[in-house]
Amino acid sequence: MxxxxxxxxxxxxxxxxxxxxxxxxxxxxxxxxxxxxxxxxxxxxxxxxxxxxxxxxxxxxxxxxxxxxxxxxxxxxxxxxxxxxxxxxxxxxxxxxxxxxxxxxxxxxxxxxxxxxxxxxxxxxxxxxxxxxxxxxxxxxxxxLPVNYTTAWHALITDTGVGPGMRVLVVGASSGVGVAATQIASLSGAEVIAMVGDEWKVEKAYKAGASLVVNRTKKDVVEEVMKATDGEGVDVVLEMAGAAFWEKALQCLAPGGTLVTVGATVGDQVSFNVRPFFRKYQKIIGSGVGTQAEFLKIIDLVSKGRLRPxxxxxxxxxxxxxxxxxxxxxxxxxxxxxxx
Ligand SMILES: [Zn+2]
Known part of the structure; x- marks a missing residue:
């Protein structure tokens, strides 16, 4: 054959x-x-x-x-x-x-x-x-489903305990992981701010469950995030851009918040000011593809129509x-x- x-x-x-x-x-x-x-x-x-x-x-x-x-x-x-x-x-x-x-x-x-x-x-x-x-x-x-949804699930549900009352910024919200993250975080009851880089993606990100979508080419993301969170910032940033957005991602983070990184699509090397970071008791977590046990939950939710790629x-x-x-x-x- x-x-x-x-x-x-x-x-x-x-x-x-x-x-x-x-x-x-x-x-x-x-x-x-x-x-x-x-x-x-x-x-x-x-x-x-x-x-x-x-x-x-x-x-x-x-x-x-x-x-x-x-x-x-x-x-x-x-x-x-x-x-x-x-x-x-x-x-x-x-x-x-x-x-x-x-x-x-x-x-x-x-x-x-x-x-x-x-x-x-x-x-x-x-x-x-x-x-x-x-x-x-x-x-x-x-x-x-497997890579994108278990990555988003592991980062948001398992690693950072995202749920009701929390605010999440999804960087790269139009990517496979970004869409999965927007859906999973919003299903968990969290409020999702989605960042995209094209105007035609804005409407789609709202459809995925975001409560606010920011086009980074038109608006300052840090400013928009602060406006939407009464100047506090978000509890969790799901980061995948790497160097391109790193410092701004940290600026979007609330005191005590967690930045979880799952990729480096635009640059591996980052630098940031560590002083505000430790003074605000913030955390950075590295994460990746989740587990088969997490995947079983995901496919069940897809079957029930709660998640849809x-x-x-x-x-x-x-x-x-x-x-x-x-x-x-x-x-x-x-x-x-x-x-x-
Ligand atoms: Zn082993």
Missing amino acids: VVKAVVLERYGPPEVLEYRDVVDPVPAEGEALVKVAAAGVNRVDVWIRTGKYQVKLPHVLGVDVAGEVLSSTVPQFKRGDRVVVFPDMPCGRCKQCLTGRFMLCRNSSRLGSTRWGGYAELVTAPAATLVPVPGDVSLEEAAA FIDKVFSLKEASEAHKRLEAGEHFGKILLKP
Whole structure:
């Protein structure tokens, strides 16, 4: 059988992504073979493509995958089951796993990173990472969930305890994580201020649940945040821009507030004045993709219609480089998907 995939042979610009035949993937013991219906495009794919994160080459990207089981080596799954793959497979035995910190497992495998991912017609995955997709959730919607929604959930619910009475600033609110964060924070009862960089995204961010949307190209974000919070600032800033917004993000933070960073899309190196920071008892937390347990809660909420991913645009596998260009140019609102 000829199987097509998008292969990364060398690091570089979007054009290095090559659509071609690959060897038929065979599931090992404890794994299943999944026919890919949709794969999410994530910022981490760009970081791997450009060599910021090194992987074993040649490589197939794709951390988020949903599809149908073609064959399975375990009885829990059978041909035709609709599933979404949770990307991480922690070892369950190391010190971090045994203390419940699965994100920090040193022996964890990750789809699209330590093993070939979903930019393909077929993918193998550990059966333990397959999550059934409820009938009322499409496979496209399911593929939009794992990375973005568990990242937002872990940062906001698990790390910072966002809930009623709290105010949250979501930086990069039009990104996949940003939309997920706006929805999750507003579902939790918090008040969300969403920051976007284009006028056409303003309305969409309100639809995602923001109570105030600030277009950073038209208004001063710190000023708007202070106006909206009676000069106090927000309890939590979800940051992902990195150097581009770091100092302003801290200025938006209330005394005792927490900045949680999940990315660095515009610059890795930041500097800030530490004096007001410690005087205000503030915190900075690093965070990333959450756990499979968190993902189960998310998919349940999606099934109940409480959360719903925004699909920005669907590209064919052949157009993977176009999809990357759209993500890198920030032309999207919500999730970019690839379909075989
Ligand atoms: Zn472990």
